[in-house]
Amino acid sequence: MAGNSNLTATVFFLALTGGILPAIFWLWFWLKEDPHPEPRGILVATFLSGMVVVGAAFLFEYFFSLYFSGIVLLLLWAFTEEILKYFAAWKTAFSKPSFDEPIDALVYLITAALGFAALENIFFILKTFSTDGMLSSFITGNLRFIGATMLHTATSAIVGASLAFAFFHKEKRKYNVLGGLFLAGFLHFIFNYFIIKSGGENVLKIFIPLWLGIIIIIFIFEKVKRINN
Numbered sequence: 023m024a025g026n027s028n029l030t031a032t033v034f035f036l037a038l039t040g041g042i043l044p045a046i047f048w049l050w051f052w053l054k055e056d057p058h059p060e061p062r063g064i065l066v067a068t069f070l071s072g073m074v075v076v077g078a079a080f081l082f083e084y085f086f087s088l089y090f091s092g093i094v095l096l097l098l099w100a101f102t103e104e105i106l107k108y109f110a111a112w113k114t115a116f117s118k119p120s121f122d123e124p125i126d127a128l129v130y131l132i133t134a135a136l137g138f139a140a141l142e143n144i145f146f147i148l149k150t151f152s153t154d155g156m157l158s159s160f161i162t163g164n165l166r167f168i169g170a171t172m173l174h175t176a177t178s179a180i181v182g183a184s185l186a187f188a189f190f191h192k193e194k195r196k197y198n199v200l201g202g203l204f205l206a207g208f209l210h211f212i213f214n215y216f217i218i219k220s221g222g223e224n225v226l227k228i229f230i231p232l233w234l235g236i237i238i239i240i241f242i243f244e245k246v247k248r249i250n251n
Contacts, residue, residue, distance in 0.1 A: 072137025
């Protein structure tokens, strides 16, 4: 019994580490791009909100799986996650006085996305361990560090950039956000589609566009920093 308890504790520790640390690393990386750091309390709340909406995502995705399949189901899953990540940032940060410059849209959306990715990664690692063992869980954790975490970051950054470029034009914000959500959801769907189609083979090749996306986001940050009223 004690051995099982120790094993369970070890598994949970590894899952938490594999889920949280990559997200914290990326959060630290992107927060360095903000010349005027946001209040830590709101950043933490936004990160936690991103984690909370994972539960809603699972419920919606389960419901959709009862009535849809194939490409339609993948589309619904992708758009659901993008909308929920935006909702987490909007509900937690966008109504606060600290949301006072264009780059904040990128910072808060990426923060919510990383919270979402962190909890999602924890669940995937736990699931993988229960079916395939610790080694497979370790590999899964590393692949999700490369893939899923960057995917959530990149797609939410698209929405954040869409909002940032309309920051001083409130009449355009709604249309920009809708356009950003559409593009983010579609790219999310494309990534998931090719991951499934590959059957687990040549996965690293599919991750290459994500690395390119991260480089593009760095340039977007620099562009957003230069937006003036």
